Amino acid sequence: MSDATKSTPHRRFNPLTGEWILVSPHRTQRPWQGQVEKAPRPAALEYDPECYLCPGNARAGGHRNPPYISTFVFENDYAALKPDIVEFERNESGLLIAQSERGICRVLCFSPRHDLTLSRMDPPAIRTVVDLWSQQYVELGGKSWINYVQIFENRGEMMGASNPHPHGQIWANSSVPNEPGKEQLSQQKYRDSRGSCLLCDCVKLETKAAERVVCENGGFVALVPFWAVWPFEVLLVSKRHARDLTVLSDSERDALADILKRLTTRYDNLFEISFPYSMGFHQAPTDAQSHDEWHLHAHFYPPLLRSASVRKFMVGYEMLGTPQRDITAESAAKRLRELSEVHYLDRE
């Protein structure tokens, strides 16, 4: 891109959601006297007797975890969605509209080790998690009334994770959630009007331009999207046109495990902390349509901006107007690209 985007306030368009974001590249010098976060530290214990996710421990409501040695899945003890509800619909004057929502919420432990994170697990162990995600997508998505399977991870206290034990969640439900809904519309429109796939075309453009690429391998590319909102946001895209995790080949699954390890290691190395983020996969809805427009990807939304303790606040203008960022996608990508892929805790 030209120099103008490096220095001039501008807005950029997100073709996946159809929304704009505001970029203020000159604003990085702003002093900070606001809230300072506790620097996130990795958990210290391999096994924590107080943790409700560690193997063999007690959970809420009298459940007890098995002595699992790899991954472990269970129904969320405080599920936001439930399968066994009485359905209803309400519409008062087209202004008060409500519909019951059936769903299933699950918790996925990535490892028996309380002190690990994806960045500190070895690729074969991460591969087991990839296979579990894929298997859950099949199992949950296979139910006739489940039309979307949202796989995600909240990592770190700053992102509302209530437990440092490495784990993610799945919320699967009958209506397609807002964000994948917008992406579906955009992908469909792009395909209809241009005859190609939005994200396939992005991958081509971005791997050629290189300036927003963080790292890549045979199957995946991790890049800071042109329209990133969060300071170090990353879009992880499969190189091949794949609609979901289940169609990935054996080597593509290994490639996904590899890039997850490398990306999260770069993240931890950025400020030499256990880097907080929310991440999740967007895949085709499980509504028995073919969804050729859908291209599998994951979003990483990390909150930190300047240091281990100063985050970006998405508040007043962001909530009421348009999301605003202080560093360009290109400069964020450059910083992430220049980092080592050896984890700072593994260095001599």
Added chain:
Amino acid sequence: MSDATKSTPHRRFNPLTGEWILVSPHRTQRPWQGQVEKAPRPAALEYDPECYLCPGNARAGGHRNPPYISTFVFENDYAALKPDIVEFERNESGLLIAQSERGICRVLCFSPRHDLTLSRMDPPAIRTVVDLWSQQYVELGGKSWINYVQIFENRGEMMGASNPHPHGQIWANSSVPNEPGKEQLSQQKYRDSRGSCLLCDCVKLETKAAERVVCENGGFVALVPFWAVWPFEVLLVSKRHARDLTVLSDSERDALADILKRLTTRYDNLFEISFPYSMGFHQAPTDAQSHDEWHLHAHFYPPLLRSASVRKFMVGYEMLGTPQRDITAESAAKRLRELSEVHYLDRE
């Protein structure tokens, strides 16, 4: 509403933005082991020699505040938007789209007193702030190239405010931001199809139903919208169809000052702290169209959920799927409605 919305997971539709939210009313019993916030305290000093917003003090870049005795406005020293830019446009393959964005960012001190908040100012002083907002809307909106004037306040460290001194901001720019853009579309569509105003009809419905009303006076009603996202979110609406602050009568401006005081006092009384929030006004764009569809309102987005120290995190599922809430709008309204309008710090 029927009992089903009190106990069954469901989604509700926001007719102002056209988006859905997820309600999980049974989820309030969930234990919390996650991040605990510092309880927000009011500032202790009436005048803080270190504060860059107090009268007479030095700011960034060699500026000094006048010894102001009521309100005070200045251009943001670290503005996200600037008026004097070289305009540009970029479009690579319809995928990398950027446009320069001209704008003006201002800071508005509500009071010379460092230790006050809107909730602790007297109604005539708040009325001065209302008049200032209106005057700024006229002055900034009057510039031919400014098409939107976003007035907002980030209150409290938890909401990214970098200074406790009572102040708000205005970001005024040439393109209409995302949120008012969506609201404009919805209000226009509603008016076109039904011949009446969306928010006028809402006010009628809500004042009659009463269960989501927090407080009201002759000019305004404060209610928890049916489609609220944040636990104690409030929509403040003018009773009369007014497109912006400037058309309010003298008594309506007093009514706005009155309800701002009463609502923010209830907020502070909820957990007996200086209640954090982001708030802002949505008004007609200043693009020289008549905008009969627009109805003036303010949104209050407070982050706290259970107590002074446990907030709602809008993270994984909210970022990647759909916003989710754990208490119903009706129960939040009831709690706010039952609170006193005497500030807890003023009680004997």
